[in-house]
Amino acid sequence: DAGITQSPRYKITETGRQVTLMCHQTWSHSYMFWYRQDLGHGLRLIYYSAAADITDKGEVPDGYVVSRSKTENFPLTLESATRSQTSVYFCASSVGQDVTPLHFGNGTRLTVT
């Protein structure tokens, strides 16, 4: 089915471990985004990508790494997870124009113990 899929839906990991959150979209949208959602902060942009092999930092990039070798995939890696990275992570995609909306996945709830 067409859409944007995130995996896993839930993840528990320990401090210091590496964890990768996956995001896959089937629309061939140029732009993809990673947000984190925290109570009291709303959604904050972590990284975004304008196309394959092009990525750029958002508002809160520290501690995260992204890659985009293929248009449809945009994985987010926490290289050494910290408790402050406990959050709900949302991936989104769009065609990348001002008037077009973002399409969101259902999120990954990550808990770092």
Added chain:
Amino acid sequence: GNSVTQMEGPVTLSEEAFLTINCTYTATGYPSLFWYVQYPGEGLQLLLKATKADDKGSNKGFEATYRKETTSFHLEKGSVQVSDSAVYFCALSDQQSGYALNFGKGTSLLVTP
């Protein structure tokens, strides 16, 4: 930089009551404005949008008008239903980050029978 401020919740209303959720923005230029809705356990969905001053976005009985003179985009609905219970986010597009959205912190709405 660009930013969005929306009223804090939670907002609790009785079914059929009138809803207003205030949203104001700060931006250079004339960004597009959006309202997104998030139902429990789901990602964000576009509710409505407006792309220029005096535009009115509408969907599912919700409306919002892009007011440049007051830099506002307040969300309204004349008669809310229990099924409208959700978190509502005001957002503006940010050309500097690939048209990523800058979100407000969200307003939780609970509609009681």
